[in-house]
Amino acid sequence: MARGSANGKPALVQSDLRHLIHPQHHPSEHQDPQVWVSGKGITLTNIEGKSYIDGLSGMWNVYAGHGRTELVKAAAAQLKTLAFATAYAGSTNLQAIELAKVLKRLVYPNIEAFYFTLGGSDATDTSIRTARFFWGAKGRTKKQKIIARKLSYHGSTVGAASATGVDEFSQGFGPRLPGFLHIESPNPYRFTTTRKDVSPGVAAADLLEEIILREGPETVAAFIAEPIQGGGGGVLVPPADYFPRIRQICDRYDVLLISDEVITGFGRTGRWFALEHWGVQPDIVQFAKGITSGYFPLGGIGVSKAIKATLDTVESGKRWWHGYTASGHPVGAAVALANLRIIQKEGLVKRSARLGARLLKGLAPLKKHPHVGEIRGLGLLVGVELVANKTTKERFPSERNIGKRLRQELLARGLCTRVLDEVICLAPPLVISEKEIDRIVRIVTEAITAVV
Numbered sequence: 001m002a003r004g005s006a007n008g009k010p011a012l013v014q015s016d017l018r019h020l021i022h023p024q025h026h027p028s029e030h031q032d033p034q035v036w037v038s039g040k041g042i043t044l045t046n047i048e049g050k051s052y053i054d055g056l057s058g059m060w061n062v063y064a065g066h067g068r069t070e071l072v073k074a075a076a077a078q079l080k081t082l083a084f085a086t087a088y089a090g091s092t093n094l095q096a097i098e099l100a101k102v103l104k105r106l107v108y109p110n111i112e113a114f115y116f117t118l119g120g121s122d123a124t125d126t127s128i129r130t131a132r133f134f135w136g137a138k139g140r141t142k143k144q145k146i147i148a149r150k151l152s153y154h155g156s157t158v159g160a161a162s163a164t165g166v167d168e169f170s171q172g173f174g175p176r177l178p179g180f181l182h183i184e185s186p187n188p189y190r191f192t193t194t195r196k197d198v199s200p201g202v203a204a205a206d207l208l209e210e211i212i213l214r215e216g217p218e219t220v221a222a223f224i225a226e227p228i229q230g231g232g233g234g235v236l237v238p239p240a241d242y243f244p245r246i247r248q249i250c251d252r253y254d255v256l257l258i259s260d261e262v263i264t265g266f267g268r269t270g271r272w273f274a275l276e277h278w279g280v281q282p283d284i285v286q287f288a289k290g291i292t293s294g295y296f297p298l299g300g301i302g303v304s305k306a307i308k309a310t311l312d313t314v315e316s317g318k319r320w321w322h323g324y325t326a327s328g329h330p331v332g333a334a335v336a337l338a339n340l341r342i343i344q345k346e347g348l349v350k351r352s353a354r355l356g357a358r359l360l361k362g363l364a365p366l367k368k369h370p371h372v373g374e375i376r377g378l379g380l381l382v383g384v385e386l387v388a389n390k391t392t393k394e395r396f397p398s399e400r401n402i403g404k405r406l407r408q409e410l411l412a413r414g415l416c417t418r419v420l421d422e423v424i425c426l427a428p429p430l431v432i433s434e435k436e437i438d439r440i441v442r443i444v445t446e447a448i449t450a451v452v
């Protein structure tokens with residue numbers, strides 16, 4: 001079978017359906033999948049030779065674009081020199097040392113040290129275990145509970161799925177682990193409060209205080225939140241006063257703030273890390289995706305000086321018994337270093353801010369459309385939410401298949417992206433050009449008009 005030939009696709013799909021299990025697997029959505037064979041810049045090409053704008057940077061991760069030879073060379077050179085070495089205590093490697101040093105300069109100033117994982121889900125698990133360990137080491141062993149938010153996505157391992165606020169991720173898998181609690185999302189489009197004394201952002205943040213007091217501050221280890229709720233929420237940008245208030249509440253009750261920046265890290269929102277927008281620093285920051293632009297699986301967490309000091313001062317036998325074989329992988333670290341050099345050299349953080357603003361401005365006329373409820377975003381992370389009724393914000397009935405039809409209309413016009421329920425998510429590679437942004441605007445406008 002010739003690679004790229006349309007004739008080969010049915011056999012491939014049959015084999016795929018038989019033997020390959022996919023993330024969020026279901027054959028009903030997989031009868032005619034895209035079979036991707038190559039990528040260049042912001043474009044993905046399928047086995048039939050059709051090219052699309054990669055409107056979600058793969059899975060929110062290919063910041064530097066496809067086909068970057070710098071990243072290929074970095075991986076190849078490292079594979080040749082040292083493909084693997086363990087980073088368990090007593091052993092280290094040059095690339096992991098350098099990556100931690102570089103991150104120290106890029107991440108929030110209070111973040112002191114880094115542990116590397118393979119992706120975002122295990123970064124969430126690592127954050128949770130570390131938060132509990134930190135309090136345990138201080139003799140506050142009851143501080144175990146983790147508070148998260150509805151509509152959050154933190155991953156699919158048992159711990160991360162327990163933190164995740166989208167109920168489907170715990171359906172059929174048994175209940176979430178004990179000790180995980182969820183408060184309302186500050187979703188500015190849909191959050192409602194009866195409080196008149198404070199802004200909606202503060203009212204939403206105060207739900208954290210309420211639950212901490214209800215559970216007892218002595219039982220709560222950490223609050224975990226994505227600065228902008230992405231994969232579960234459909235790009236929800238909180239009000240500007242939300243995270244400053246969250247930080248105050250966490251400080252008041254000795255609750256660690258974990259910022260899950262798996263989607264928002266490394267410039268996606270127009271700042272290196274998203275809580276910078278609101279002048280807030282977390283105790284733990286977790287990341288993955290954009291750190292390597294997806295060229296190698298790598299994630300991790302960064303921890304504050306206080307947490308690092310605890311890890312350094314506990315007795316050897318009571319140490320942080322946590323570790324992954326691939327932690328500090330030299331190839332992943334080499335790719336991350338090359339990718340971060342690209343982000344810096346090409347000014348992709350500022351570019352994301354500038355082109356994100358252009359994208360929002362281009363989409364703004366759609367606000368007049370009778371079914372466009374909200375257009376929101378920060379940097380190159382944008383969501384366009386469609387509703388059946390703009391006054392009541394009522395959603396379309398599922399039998400109208402609006403999300404699926406939108407995706408089809410977008411694809412028909414050359415844009416491949418994710419539609420979460422009725423929210424079109426846009427997060428193209430940060431190397432995208434002005435012209436390509438304008439093309440996305442045209443395609444989204446036409447696709448919406450074609451569907452509703």
Ligand SMILES: Cc1ncc(COP(=O)(O)O)c(C=O)c1O
Binds near residue numbers: 120226230262263288
């Ligand atoms: C905010 C957030 N956290 C965690 C994860 C899980 O990351 P991974 O899929 O790399 O395990 C994701 C994945 O989309 C995410 O968006």
